[in-house]
Amino acid sequence: MATNVENKVNTKSRDASRKKNAKNWLVILGFMAPALLFYGVYVVYAIGMTFYYSLFDWNGIDSNMVFIGLQNYFEVIRDGVFWQASGNNALLIAASLLTQLPLGLIMALLLFSPIKGMRLFRTVYFMPFLMSTVAIGILFIYIFDANYGLVNQFLGAVGLESLQRGWLGSEDTAIWAVIITICWQFAPFYMILFRAAIVGISEDLYEAADIDGASAWRKFSGITLPLLRPIIITSAILSVIGALKYFDLIYVMTGGGPNNSTELMATYMYDQTFTNFSMGYGSTISSMMFIIAFIVTLGIITVDNKRKADF
Amino acid sequence: MINKLRQTPLYIVAIALLLFTGLPFFVMINTSFKGQAEFSSAPWALPEALSFENYAFLFETSFFQYFGNSLFVTVISVILTIIFSAMASYPLSRMKFKLNRPILLLFMVGMMIPIHTTLIPIFLLTQNMGLYNTLWGLIGPYVAFALPISVVIYTQFMSDLPKELIESAKIDGCGHLQLFWRILFPLLIPATATVAIYNFIHIWNEFIFALVLTNSDEAATLPIGLREFYGEFSINIPGLMAALTLASVPLLLVYFVAQEKIIKGLAAGSVKG
Numbered sequence: 001m002a003t004n005v006e007n008k009v010n011t012k013s014r015d016a017s018r019k020k021n022a023k024n025w026l027v028i029l030g031f032m033a034p035a036l037l038f039y040g041v042y043v044v045y046a047i048g049m050t051f052y053y054s055l056f057d058w059n060g061i062d063s064n065m066v067f068i069g070l071q072n073y074f075e076v077i078r079d080g081v082f083w084q085a086s087g088n089n090a091l092l093i094a095a096s097l098l099t100q101l102p103l104g105l106i107m108a109l110l111l112f113s114p115i116k117g118m119r120l121f122r123t124v125y126f127m128p129f130l131m132s133t134v135a136i137g138i139l140f141i142y143i144f145d146a147n148y149g150l151v152n153q154f155l156g157a158v159g160l161e162s163l164q165r166g167w168l169g170s171e172d173t174a175i176w177a178v179i180i181t182i183c184w185q186f187a188p189f190y191m192i193l194f195r196a197a198i199v200g201i202s203e204d205l206y207e208a209a210d211i212d213g214a215s216a217w218r219k220f221s222g223i224t225l226p227l228l229r230p231i232i233i234t235s236a237i238l239s240v241i242g243a244l245k246y247f248d249l250i251y252v253m254t255g256g257g258p259n260n261s262t263e264l265m266a267t268y269m270y271d272q273t274f275t276n277f278s279m280g281y282g283s284t285i286s287s288m289m290f291i292i293a294f295i296v297t298l299g300i301i302t303v304d305n306k307r308k309a310d311f
Numbered sequence: 312m313i314n315k316l317r318q319t320p321l322y323i324v325a326i327a328l329l330l331f332t333g334l335p336f337f338v339m340i341n342t343s344f345k346g347q348a349e350f351s352s353a354p355w356a357l358p359e360a361l362s363f364e365n366y367a368f369l370f371e372t373s374f375f376q377y378f379g380n381s382l383f384v385t386v387i388s389v390i391l392t393i394i395f396s397a398m399a400s401y402p403l404s405r406m407k408f409k410l411n412r413p414i415l416l417l418f419m420v421g422m423m424i425p426i427h428t429t430l431i432p433i434f435l436l437t438q439n440m441g442l443y444n445t446l447w448g449l450i451g452p453y454v455a456f457a458l459p460i461s462v463v464i465y466t467q468f469m470s471d472l473p474k475e476l477i478e479s480a481k482i483d484g485c486g487h488l489q490l491f492w493r494i495l496f497p498l499l500i501p502a503t504a505t506v507a508i509y510n511f512i513h514i515w516n517e518f519i520f521a522l523v524l525t526n527s528d529e530a531a532t533l534p535i536g537l538r539e540f541y542g543e544f545s546i547n548i549p550g551l552m553a554a555l556t557l558a559s560v561p562l563l564l565v566y567f568v569a570q571e572k573i574i575k576g577l578a579a580g581s582v583k584g
Contacts, residue, residue: 027487028402032414035399035458042455043421046429046436053431060435103328110325115318121325123570124333130562132516134534135555138541139339142548148354150338188332192574245425248518252538266427266519273431274523283431290428297423 047290053283060279072284082285085256085263086292088175092182092243092264099183101235104190105228109220111195129188137252140181144168171261174254178262182249186242190235197231198224233304237297244293265289343553350549365553373528374554377536382561384446384532385514388453392461392510393503395454400465401491405477415466421459427519434523444530452520457510468502469495508573512562533558 054073057066076082107125111118128136143150146166155163167177201224209219247266250256256263256271265285273282342350343365345358369375402408403415433452442448472495480490518534525531531539540554566573 024406024408028406028408031402031487031491032399034395035462036414038395038451038455039418039421039458041436042433042452043426043429044417046432047424049432049435050428060431106324107328110321110328113318113321113325115321115325121329123567124329124336126566126574127336127563128332130512130566131559132518132534132537134516134518134537135558138537138551139335139555141541142552143335143338148350148548150334150355153355184332184335196575241423241425245427247427248534251519251522252541266425269427269430270519270523279431279435286428286431289425293423293425 050283050286050290053280054287056280056283058280059277060273061277065280068280072281073288075281076284076288081260081263081268082265082288084260085265085268088262088264089244089246091175092179092246093240095179096182096186096239096243097236099179100187100239101190101232103183103187104235105194107187107191108194108198109224111191112198125191126188128185129192131185133185133248134252136181136185137249140177140184141168141253144177168254169258171258174258174262178250178253181253182246185249186239190239193231193235194228197228201227233300237300240296240300241293244289244296265292339552340556342549343556345549347547347549365550366557368547368550369554369557372540372554373531373536374540374557376528377531377533378558380446380529380531380536381515381533384449384453385511388450388457388514389507389510391450391454392457393506396458396461396506397465397496397499397503398491399458399462400469401487401495403462404466404470415463418459418462421456422463426456430519430523433520437524444525444527446530448524448530449521449532452524453514453517457514461506461510464506465499465502468499472498504572505575508565508569511565512573515562 055067055069057068057072058064111122111125115121131139142148144167146152146164146169149167151167152164155161165173167173205223206219209223214222245266246264247270250262250264250267251270254262256267266289269282269285269289272278272285276282338355341357342354344361344363346362346364349359403411429452437443437448437451440448442451476494476498477490480494485494516534517532521532521535525535528536528539537554537558540551544550
């Protein structure tokens with residue numbers, strides 16, 4: 001008898017909570033619908049379609065799509081230009097890690113040193129990051145220009161005429177000119193990240209070190225650097241992902257040339273798709289970028305977690 | 312005295328970096344005030360007299376159309392991003408349901424992938440929707456790419472708001488919509504500033520999608536326009552430099568007005584990601 005009543009009560013409250021649940025779901029869905037719709041269509045669906053298109057031989061114009069399975073992938077693996085492009089991406093990753101991060105750290109540290117005119121330094125250091133990549137590209141084309149260029153004018157002024165050349169026109173130097181430009185653009189960004197992290201370090205630590213008579217270098221290596229570790233890892237991930245998808249600057253400055261010497265995965269994908277009209281093959285290169293970025297990011301995170309576990 | 316001497320190397324490094332970061336800007340602005348003849352005879356000297364002819368020249372071109380297009384696309388995209396991501400973060404941070412974590416994770420993954428992977432399908436999709444070569448065609452992808460970081464920032468910020476606030480609003484009989492727009496959204500202003508600044512910079516400068524999704528002056532944004540300029544007037548370097556200078560003005564202006572906010576916004580945007 002008692003259980004019967006209990007059952008009744010339970011069913012009643014279950015009904016009520018089911019109704020409430022249904023209403024809750026409507027609210028949840030209503031609030032998230034616009035974001036899920038845009039993200040779903042332009043990111044999730046689009047990535048899926050990239051993998052789908054990569055299975056076809058298709059020019060993107062007519063409706064003649066021929067299913068060829070994984071053949072595009074076999075082709076891309078044997079494609080010398082693709083490997084040259086991904087080699088350049090790897091070079092960019094190394095260069096980014098070795099130039100942008102240290103330079104950003106030095107700039108951030110300078111902003112905490114007792115030099116005068118701090119506002120000026122901080123303002124100018126940061127300005128490159130606000131300029132659009134296309135504007136930077138065009139500006140640096142002229143800076144590296146064979147005739148008018150700042151670099152060659154400077155070399156001429158200090159008597160090194162023998163080193164003058166068209167920096168972007170030569171296969172040996174083009175990639176380095178581009179790397180310097182990228183460093184110019186992105187070092188300020190890492191400066192900002194490091195500066196924010198240094199602000200967060202407690203003053204007490206430095207005061208205690210001062211009492212112990214620690215040198216500036218000792219304070220840096222003993223306090224600042226270890227405490228910056230998490231932000232250095234974050235910066236490394238950001239700079240690796242950034243280097244994997246560079247496009248704008250190369251497209252504007254060299255278009256991948258001369259002779260593919262500055263070709264990147266993204267510029268090669270663009271050329272194949274929109275200049276050669278191989279939508280299928282372009283999608284395959286796109287998919288490869290996705291896969292490589294995924295593996296590399298996962299790799300960094302795993303290594304970082306392992307390091308954390310070791311402590 | 313000794314202290315001052317010790318600081319000399321610091322100043323040398325600081326000034327060297329000042330030249331490295333500042334010189335290209337100086338060259339750009341300096342050249343933009345020179346006549347063409349003057350430029351070819353002494354390319355890197357200071358201008359003999361400030362000449363505004365290069366800026367006047369921009370009025371004869373489509374420069375201001377590109378500028379207006381960029382402003383339109385950027386402002387609408389940022390507003391939509393703010394509304395959509397703030398709304399999405401409300402159930403993600405304030406209501407418990409089974410898909411909380413997976414959906415948040417789905418957005419977080421969006422920050423890690425090379426967004427170029429979506430280029431070809433978005434190009435085809437935009438054509439099929441009849442939005443190819445329109446400003447509206449750019450807004451959709453820009454909002455979608457801005458969502459991951461914005462949703463994460465808002466969700467984090469909103470879960471830090473005190474619980475009591477919401478409880479008491481519920482007792483007062485506030486519905487979800489009212490609670491969100493009247494009470495929570497005004498409290499989110501710091502997060503909104505971060506989201507707005509971070510996305511404004513990125514959308515104002517976006518290039519590859521604008522390149523693929525538009526093909527005429529009517530729909531081209533500034534980065535595309537600047538490249539057109541470079542193709543058309545590559546001999547008129549002072550004119551080109553005037554265009555580059557003017558294209559950078561909005562962000563530099565915002566930066567000088569709200570320097571600390573921008574710096575904080577950028578740092579927060581990426582670190583929390």
